[in-house]
Amino acid sequence: MAKKILYIDDDYALFRLAQKSLGRLGYETEHAQDAVQGLERLAQGEFHAIVLDHYLQGSTGLDFMRRLDEQGVVLPVVYVTGSSEATIAVDALKAGAADYVIKTVGDDFWPLLGNALQQALENAELRAAREEAEQEIRLGKERAEILLAEVNHRVANSLALVAALIRLQVSASESDEVRHALSETQARISAIAGMHRSLYTSDDVREVEMSRYLSTLISELAETMAKDRRKSNIRSHFESVIFPSDRAVSTGMIVTELLTNAIKYAYPEEEDGEIRVELTRLNDSEALLVVEDDGRGIEMSQPAQGTGLGSRIVASMARAVGGGIRYVPRERGTRAEVSLTIP
Known part of the structure; x- marks a missing residue:
C-alpha cells in the first residue's frame, strides 16, 4: 500500500511537480494550500507524513507545526524552505520537524526531498516499533507483578496456616521445652510470612x-x-x-x-x-x-x-x-x- 503524503504549499504548480516526483518513488501525494486546509485534510484522511513549506498564505510552517502540537497530531514532517537562513531550519527542527530541505531551482531538490521523506518515514516506523515493544514490556512487567503478588499472597497464607498448626501443637504440649522450641519456630515462620504479606500489599x-x-x-x-x-x-x-x-x-x-x-x-x-x-x-x-x-x-x-x-x-x-x-x-x-x- 502506497504511503500517503500531505504536501502543504501555496504554490500549486510546485505541488504538481512534487506529486510526479514523489509518485515515481511510490508515494501518493495530496495537496493543501494553507494551514486551515492542511488541518482539514488531516482530519479527513490518514496520512503517513507531511511535506511542509515555510511560507504559507497568512502564516508560516512554524505556526502550522504549533497547531499540530496543540492538536496532538504526531506525524513526521519534512520542512521545506526557500531561505538559506539556518535559523529557520533550526527553528523547524526544534518545533519537531523530522528533517528539512532547502528549496532550489535545480533538479537536485527532488532527490533530496525524496531521501529526506524516506528517512523520516523509516525513523517514524522505528519509533512506533520501539514504543510498541516498550508497551509490551510494560504490560508483561505488570502481568508478572500481578502473578508475583498472587504467589506472595498464597505463600503468606500457607505459612500462616503452618504457624497456626504449630500454635495448636504448642497449646497441646505438656513440655515447657517443647513449647518454647515450637514458639520460636512459629515466630520464625511468622517473620517470613509477614514479609510475603508485605510484598503482596505493596505497590x-x-x-x-x-x-x-x-x-x-x-x-x-x-x-x-x-x-x-x-x-x-x-x-x-x-x-x-x-x-x-x-x-x-x-x-x-x-x-x-x-x-x-x-x-x-x-x-x-x-x-x-x-x-x-x-x-x-x-x-x-x-x-x-x-x-x-x-x-x-x-x-x-x-x-x-x-x-x-x-x-x-x-x-x-x-x-x-x-x-x-x-x-x-x-x-x-x-x-x-x-x-x-x-x-
Whole structure:
C-alpha cells in the first residue's frame, strides 16, 4: 500500500511537480494550500507524513507545526524552505520537524526531498516499533507483578496456616521445652510470612517498606509470646527504609530472634521492663538496627541460653545483610546493633 503524503504549499504548480516526483518513488501525494486546509485534510484522511513549506498564505510552517502540537497530531514532517537562513531550519527542527530541505531551482531538490521523506518515514516506523515493544514490556512487567503478588499472597497464607498448626501443637504440649522450641519456630515462620504479606500489599512486589513490615512483625511476635509467657513492653521506632525482599526477610529474622531472646531472658519473671527496637537510616547506603533492653544483660563469655540456634541464625544473617552484629557494653541490660547495607 502506497504511503500517503500531505504536501502543504501555496504554490500549486510546485505541488504538481512534487506529486510526479514523489509518485515515481511510490508515494501518493495530496495537496493543501494553507494551514486551515492542511488541518482539514488531516482530519479527513490518514496520512503517513507531511511535506511542509515555510511560507504559507497568512502564516508560516512554524505556526502550522504549533497547531499540530496543540492538536496532538504526531506525524513526521519534512520542512521545506526557500531561505538559506539556518535559523529557520533550526527553528523547524526544534518545533519537531523530522528533517528539512532547502528549496532550489535545480533538479537536485527532488532527490533530496525524496531521501529526506524516506528517512523520516523509516525513523517514524522505528519509533512506533520501539514504543510498541516498550508497551509490551510494560504490560508483561505488570502481568508478572500481578502473578508475583498472587504467589506472595498464597505463600503468606500457607505459612500462616503452618504457624497456626504449630500454635495448636504448642497449646497441646505438656513440655515447657517443647513449647518454647515450637514458639520460636512459629515466630520464625511468622517473620517470613509477614514479609510475603508485605510484598503482596505493596505497590512494588520486589521491595519491602521496612517500617510497616517490622511494625506488623513485632505486634504479631509480642502476641504470640504473650500466650506462652508474660506480656512484654515493646517500644519501636522505624525510619523509612526500603529493602529487597531477600534482605527484608533476613532483617525480619534478626529482629525475631533478638526480640524473642529479650522477651524470654532480659527480665526475671517477677520484673517488668521495656524492650526497644529501632531502625535508623545513617546515610544513603547504610542503616542501623538496634534491639536493646534494661534487663539483666548477657555475659558473652557464658554459653548461650537455650539451644543457641537463635544466636547462630542472627550471626549468619547479620553478616549477609551488612557488617554483622555487635553487642555494646552497658551498665545494665543488653544492646545489640546490626549494621545494614542499603542496596
